[in-house]
Amino acid sequence: MDARLRRVNKEITDCKNDKASNVQIELIDNSPFHLKGTFQGPEDTPYEGGCFDVDIVIPEAYPFQPVKMKFITKVYHPNVSSASGAICLDILKDAWSPVLTLKSTLISLQSLLCSPEPNDPQDAEVAKHYMTSKQSFNDTARYWTHIYAGGPEVSGAVKGSKVTQDDAEQDEIAMAGLEKAHVDQFESLGFPRSKVIEVLRRLNYRGANVAKINEDRVVEELLK
Amino acid sequence: MSSDYEYSDDDGDYYDEDELMDQDDQVANHSADSAPSEEEMDIDAFDLPTKGKQKSYHIESTTLSKHDLERAMDENIEYIAGIFGIEPEVASILLRHFEWNKEKLTEKYVDNPTGINAEAGVSAKPNPPRSTTSGSSRSTRRTTPASSRSKKSLSVEGPFVCPICFDDTQTRTLALACSHKFCTECWTAYATNKIRSEGEFKTTCMAEECTLVATDSFIQSVLATDLPTFDRFKELLARHFVSCNRKLKFCPYPECAQTVSCPAAASKFALTTIIPIVNCGDEKHKFCFACPIEDDHRPLICSVSKLWTQKCRDDSETANWIKSNTKECSKCQSTIEKDGGCNHMTCKKCKYEFCWVCMGPWSEHGTAWYSCNRFDEKESVEARDAQSKSRASLERYLHYYNRWANHEQSAKLSMDLYAKTEKKMEEMQLTSALTWIEVQFMKKAVDEVFRCRMTLKWTYAMAYYLQKGNEKELFEDNQRDLEKAVEDLSELLEQPIDTETIGALRQKVTDKTVYVQKRNEIVLEDSAQGYLEGRWKWNTPVEGFD
Structure with missing residues (x-):
């Protein structure tokens, strides 16, 4: 054989x-x-x-x-x-x-x-996030684990603490690994915020990808 | 080629490049006993004034065959093996690890032989992860790592299951000194993959984190049935040796196995004064030892030739053209090319109406249409100055570039011409009394024209970068004389050949060929001398010049 x-x-x-x-x-x-x-x-x-x-x-x-x-x-x-x-x-x-x-x-x-090795990164954006704010990175990683890998719902520090409406929204964006400006941009076109976050997250609208993904493409996805 | 040629001297020169210059004369003696090249013989025949003297544009080099190269490697290995009393195979692995730098190896090895052995993969790292397989028979391994490095261990206790292929029917196993046993088939597949796919001559033990390097004899034993792969292994070793030695280069021509040694070109500093055009013994395999430009780029040194080829490739000149031939609409900044018509321009984009001559708004021209009387106003004078400067720079470049390209083109065409003439000559041999040898003057002339056009081509690149002054003028005088002679000879070559006039033509062509050859010598010799004397000054910053 x-x-x-x-x-x-x-x-x-x-x-x-x-x-x-x-x-x-x-x-x-x-x-x-x-x-x-x-x-x-x-x-x-x-x-x-x-x-x-x-x-x-x-x-x-x-x-x-x-x-x-x-x-x-x-x-x-x-x-x-x-x-x-x-x-x-x-x-x-x-x-x-x-x-x-x-x-x-x-x-x-x-x-x-x-044990991540942020000094030898594959994804520079994520590595930057890891280096600048470990806590925020962990929140996003946990959120992704929940969404994509069937991990437990994100709880504790973020949702449990008393935060204002705006802060909570911002956290939601940050946890999805997105930029508030991008979410605002598409929200201003009249789409609900949660839908925008969901679509942008699915398209991985982050870092260098922003330049690669056409805005029309995002709108198309939003209209689906 | 004499056998006492010492390759080993160079290793220290990585750190002291200037020292290299001292060794030039040493090598010059060696090439003297090699047969004179065809070119040298020709020159002797025509009895040029440079006869007997070493021409300064000719850079000495020697050719090494595959065998010579192996012997050079062996000499290094034996030297190290002799000093430290170690097996040649071990010395070879150590040398490869130190990129064939004997001095560095000697220095480090004296300080810490155990550490270096581990680093180079000669002996196992201290506290190897799987050192539990201890046996009294292997206790001598540490003290004499060389003698028992690779050995066949017959499997004795129960059926052996190779940890790689999980085959328990294998009876033949092999292990390096680290005793990590694998079946011979896996070793063969592993070594073949390393050599063939990865092009790697360093084959380490297959066990995880084991850095022990297989010796050449071990590789040979696992590749016993696959000689082409073992040959490839030896070739990889030779390539590594050559790449580690700045005085050596492989002949870049396909299928050519020769190596050229050119000690004069081994330092960066030397390259500001010489152009190391060498060949591997075959006259056609001519190449620059120091840079990847395919041409014989004499008389221009490598770094400036590189500037020129880059400039020619760059589209910066396109931008220059746009700058010279177009203007921007003073209202919307669109680029406009005027391709005819009068000076009353209307921008296609913003419909702004202006005068092409003074760039001012058309409405202010009043009734003085078609003859701009506002021409001398300060603003428009300045605008035109900037434009003409840019145009002058472009024209200067084009002057040199056109001639550079023209010589290249002409050189190619003269080869075509030769092919045609050759056919005619063959016919003439049949119809006239001329012998084969008598019609060969044509080939010699065409070869010379080709060579000179190459020189001329690069003299234009050189002139582009030379600073204005007497030196440049003298250079251009030589260039002009050569060009004139070459064009005359080219014209002769174009002349119709018939039986009646061939005798006279032959005489003329032969005379002219000698003259052209002499002019070419002068250009090359003078420029080479100029480099040595530091006579050439560039109009642009060049590496190695102040």
Whole structure:
């Protein structure tokens, strides 16, 4: 049997038998070389309670070349692209070793969520947010975990404290990772604020993306 | 090529570039015993005044074959191995780690051999993550890391399951000194991937975080059945060696395996005075040792040639054209090109009516239509001054550029002409009494014209950047003489050839070729001398000049 196929099959079986690690690997289509990995957000982080899906592509020369992984679930993290899910992690590039497995790589991703490396960012906007205000970053990350990864509803500090109507709205925008000016801009066209936030968040209307996304496109989405 | 040529001397020069200059004469002796090139022989035949003397525009270089290169590497390796009493294979890994800088390696290795061994991957890092597989038989490993670095370990206890392919039927396993065992098939696949896909000569142990580097003999043993890949591995090593050594360059021509050594061009400082056009032994494989410009860009030094090629590529001149040929509507600032008609302009965009000559509003012209009498007013004079300055700069550039491009074009055309003439000559051989050798003067002439046009081409780029003054005038005199001679010869080459006049034509062409060659020599020699004397001053800031 093809060495690569044997190895991947063995890895999938091993992962199924190992209940302790909380890492799952499933087939996406009929190919054993295109998989979906799933793991839980680590405890005591803004990702706690979330369930994160990772797209896995096994290259031709595996295991002598690193696997290709990217997040399917949207993650608000300095080393993960908020738009594409691309991951910046050394073992997926030059620090790869053939003895690493899909499972150990997914566990490494899990620990990447625990310990972000903002100095080597994949998403500069998110990294900036992390560096300037850890608290606000955590709120946004938790909010994204809730919205995209099925994490618990955001509670505590933000919603529990007595804040004015305006502050609460602003927090809602900040947590979605958006700019108030952008939300105001589309709200002024007569769309309800909540709808604007929802659409802009879905389009990932942030940072460099703002220039790429045509305003007409946003309006089109809003009219749907 | 003499064998006592020391490559090793250069390593220290990374840090002291000026020192390099001292070594030039040493190498000059070596190339003397190589056969004189065709060009040199030609010159001798025509008995030019420079005969016997070293021409200052000719930069010495030597050619190294694949074998010479390997020997140079081996010499370095043996030197290090001898000093520290280590295996050549270990010395080789250490040298690669230090980018073949022997002095730096020696210095660091004396201070901290254990640390350097670990850093370079010769021995395992202290406290390796999986050092639990201790055995008394391996206890000697630390003291003599070299002798037992790579060894075949036969699996003895139970069926071995390779941690990479999960195959338990494999019986042949291999491990580096770190004892991380994997099956031979995985090692082969791993090394092949490293060498073929990643182009990496450094193959580390496959275990996670193990930085031990496989020796060349280990690589050879895993690639025993795949010699092309092992050859590629050796090629990668040679490429690394050459890239680490500033005196060496591979011949850039496709499929050419030669390496050129040009110690004179190894320092940046030297490049302000010389133009290292070298060849790898094959006359056609001529290239600049120091820069990627494909032409023989003599007599212009690399840094200024780069400025020129950049300028030609830039669209800054497009902007200059727009500036010279258009004006802005003084009301809405749209750019307008006047393509005919009278001076009464109406802006297409804002419908502003103005006079093209003075740019003032048309309404103020009253009845003096079509002849602007407000021409001398201060404001319009200033506007026109700015415009003519820009136009003058453009015209200056175009003057040089057109001639530069024209020589390139003419050089190409002369090659076409040669192809046509050659055919005619062949016919003539059949119809007349002339022998093959007697009709070869044409080829020589065309080759010379081509060479001179290349020189002329770059003299225009040089003249563009030369500061005004006597030196530039003398340079341009030489340029003019060469150009005149080349154009005369070109004209001769265009003349119809027939059997009656061929004798006279042959004489004329041969004479003219010698003359042209001499003029070319003068231009190259004078400019090269000028660099050495610091005679050339540029009208733009150039790296390395004050």
